[in-house]
Amino acid sequence: MPPSDPGPAFEPFMATAEAVIVERPHVDPEMIREIFSDAATMLHNGLALDGLDEHDTDAVVAGLCEALVDADPGAAVRAKARAAVEEPGDLHDPEAAAAAYWNTVTILRI
Secondary structure, rough: OOOOOOOOOHHHHHHHHHHHHHOOOOHHHHHHHHHHHHHHHHHOOOOOOOOOOOHHHHHHHHHHHHOOOOOOHHHHHHHHHHHHHOOOOOOHHHHHHHHHHHHHHHHHHO
């Protein structure tokens, strides 16, 4: 069951969980859903995305959805943090986006 205020990552994370379940039929669907739900809740409660505008929040959440299914999610999130500053693309505040990625590494202990 989602928390009363699941934060901006909850829906995209749950969509990612469903994609993982389809792509990896050998995994336990409930465990995958719980992992992504817990991660979204931890990021929300840890204020990992605070300070980002809606555009950058969406971009970071999308990057996290991609990175967290990587074989080495910690390395993937750290690479996203570096890329946010080195190749910011259309990020409005690359430093804040990078900080959100670094906060994710700390909060999720990856």
